[in-house]
Amino acid sequence: xxxxxxxxxxxxxxxxxxxxxxxxxxxxxxxxxxxxxxxxxxxxxxxxxxxxxxxxxxxxxxxxxxxxxxxxxxxxxxxxxxxxxxxxxxxxxxxxxxxxxxxxxxxxxxxxxxxxxxxxxxxxxxxxxxxxxxxxxxxxxxxxxxxxxxxxxxxxxxxxxxxxxxxxxxxxxxxxxxxxxxxxxxxxxxxxxxxxxxxxxxxxxxxxxxxxxxxxxxxxxxxxxxxxxxxxxxxxxxxxxxxxxxxxxxxxxxxxxxxxxxxxxxxxxxxxxxxxxxxxxxxxxxxxxxxxxxxxxxxxxxxx
Amino acid sequence: xxxxxxxxxxxxxxxxxxxxxxxxxxxxxxxxxxxxxxxxxxxxxxxxxxxxxxxxxxxxxxxxxxxxxxxxxxxxxxxxxxxxxxxxxxxxxxxxxxxxxxxxxxxxxxxxxxxxxxxxxxxxxxxxxxxxxxxxxxxxxxxxxxxxxxxxxxxxxxxxxxxxxxxxxxxxxxxxxxxxxxxxxxxxxxxxxxxxxxxxxxxxxxxxxxxxxxxxxxxxxxxxxxxxx
Numbered sequence: 001x002x003x004x005x006x007x008x009x010x011x012x013x014x015x016x017x018x019x020x021x022x023x024x025x026x027x028x029x030x031x032x033x034x035x036x037x038x039x040x041x042x043x044x045x046x047x048x049x050x051x052x053x054x055x056x057x058x059x060x061x062x063x064x065x066x067x068x069x070x071x072x073x074x075x076x077x078x079x080x081x082x083x084x085x086x087x088x089x090x091x092x093x094x095x096x097x098x099x100x101x102x103x104x105x106x107x108x109x110x111x112x113x114x115x116x117x118x119x120x121x122x123x124x125x126x127x128x129x130x131x132x133x134x135x136x137x138x139x140x141x142x143x144x145x146x147x148x149x150x151x152x153x154x155x156x157x158x159x160x161x162x163x164x165x166x167x168x169x170x171x172x173x174x175x176x177x178x179x180x181x182x183x184x185x186x187x188x189x190x191x192x193x194x195x196x197x198x199x200x201x202x203x204x205x206x207x208x209x210x211x212x213x214x215x216x217x218x219x220x221x222x223x224x225x226x227x228x229x230x231x232x233x234x235x236x237x238x239x240x241x242x243x244x245x246x247x248x249x250x251x252x253x254x255x256x257x258x259x260x261x262x263x264x265x266x267x268x269x270x271x272x273x274x275x276x277x278x279x280x281x282x283x284x285x286x287x288x289x290x291x292x293x294x295x296x297x298x299x300x301x302x303x304x
Numbered sequence: 305x306x307x308x309x310x311x312x313x314x315x316x317x318x319x320x321x322x323x324x325x326x327x328x329x330x331x332x333x334x335x336x337x338x339x340x341x342x343x344x345x346x347x348x349x350x351x352x353x354x355x356x357x358x359x360x361x362x363x364x365x366x367x368x369x370x371x372x373x374x375x376x377x378x379x380x381x382x383x384x385x386x387x388x389x390x391x392x393x394x395x396x397x398x399x400x401x402x403x404x405x406x407x408x409x410x411x412x413x414x415x416x417x418x419x420x421x422x423x424x425x426x427x428x429x430x431x432x433x434x435x436x437x438x439x440x441x442x443x444x445x446x447x448x449x450x451x452x453x454x455x456x457x458x459x460x461x462x463x464x465x466x467x468x469x470x471x472x473x474x475x476x477x478x479x480x481x482x483x484x485x486x487x488x489x490x491x492x493x494x495x496x497x498x499x500x501x502x503x504x505x506x507x508x509x510x511x512x513x514x515x516x517x518x519x520x521x522x523x524x525x526x527x528x529x530x531x532x533x
Binding site: 043065066086088089092095104106107108109111115149150151152153154155156175177178179180181183 | 333334353354374376377380381384393395396397398404410414420437438439440441442443444445446464466467468469470472474
């Protein structure tokens with residue numbers, strides 16, 4: 001046998017994999033993860049934070065202004081409650097076809113809805129040569145994501161619009177020391193994973209300061225029913241590559257499942273995304289290079 | 305009357321519109337008309353959010369810079385006059401060179417109040433009309449206050465305790481205004497509360513062309529005095 005050691009742990013891993021998939025397949029939250037805080041009707045801002053001398057000098061948080069608390073993106077879900085659903089009237093081609101549904105978080109407070117803004121409050125004056133920018137970089141969702149404002153006489157200004165592709169025009173400047181309110185539109189219910197990138201130029205600097213991409217989850221209600229769990233099976237090892245497990249997934253047709261891998265059932269790494277079809281879908285998972293530890297697999301439907 | 309005297313006269317005319325003694329002018333940045341509850345009494349004040357300074361309304365001058373000039377589009381916005389009518393507007397979104405004026409109940413603890421508070425327009429003294437409005441999700445105006453008021457326009461806004469809101473503040477002519485509000489609400493322990501009428505001072509600064517007219521007018525007046533001597 002060419003790779004006796006590798007083969008031993010592949011077999012062991014594969015056994016574990018099948019065992020675990022039966023227990024863990026499906027579900028919406030990785031086990032052990034803290035449940036996310038639901039922000040529903042609070043005054044919340046996407047706030048740009050500047051923290052010089054740390055490894056993340058610039059970052060984006062969700063600031064609950066009512067509770068005076070900052071949340072990291074992975075700890076919150078921004079809820080768009082059912083009263084946000086409206087129908088697009090005639091005469092707003094920027095927003096979409098008349099009669100189509102649109103969920104809107106408005107820029108003026110409605111006590112039944114999240115009151116969402118963009119803030120540079122807390123940023124020091126004179127440090128940036130212009131207000132840091134919050135850029136839209138990705139939207140993973142069943143619909144489109146729009147952000148706009150109206151001026152005092154109802155003239156619409158679009159700030160972000162995922163329908164025409166995402167480009168450098170999809171940007172909001174965070175006023176240093178200030179904040180602004182916007183209309184946030186969603187063309188569908190369901191989960192929206194919206195990724196922003198904050199960029200700023202320090203006064204006198206030659207290059208921009210970049211924040212790590214930050215994905216916020218919106219839950220646009222009513223949420224569609226959770227897809228049924230997927231079944232996973234390991235059916236063998238790829239003939240050419242001994243570190244490639246051949247797996248098979250059976251789940252709700254058309255639903256995207258994320259395959260997660262772990263060595264210890266605590267830390268889960270993201271594997272491939274697999275869209276279930278009417279017949280079982282085969283896919284490959286790479287085994288880690290080192291160690292003779294057990295290896296576990298599971299599949300979860302969106303949201304990941 | 306000699307030249308220095310004329311200059312002083314013009315300077316006097318110019319400054320009389322702008323300067324109010326011992327009053328702090330606030331012309332840019334985020335400022336709120338704030339509602340607070342201190343010493344068992346509801347109060348109205350001016351809160352400079354950027355410098356975290358609170359002023360009594362008598363000590364602050366809310367300045368509407370010339371960049372606020374815009375023209376009514378008519379239609380649904382005809383409360384601002386027929387299309388083309390000039391107005392000076394502090395907008396509800398932050399705009400460089402203009403005061404970003406909100407209405408804040410952030411100092412109030414939501415647990416202390418039954419429902420929302422109300423900020424009511426009491427009266428407006430000034431050379432023109434005062435309007436307070438918002439724009440809904442589809443661009444239609446929601447008029448809250450209108451001193452030139454068609455009957456039935458509510459002269460008030462709701463203020464959510466613990467929160468704040470932004471509005472468009474419009475004036476139909478340059479000059480000095482005293483805009484009087486009263487705030488009221490129901491405290492869980494103390495019962496109904498009201499501030500009574502409280503006057504806020506606004507100064508709508510005309511655009512440069514109007515300044516030029518004023519200067520020319522003053523000079524003509526000066527010349528007339530000088531010739532009469």
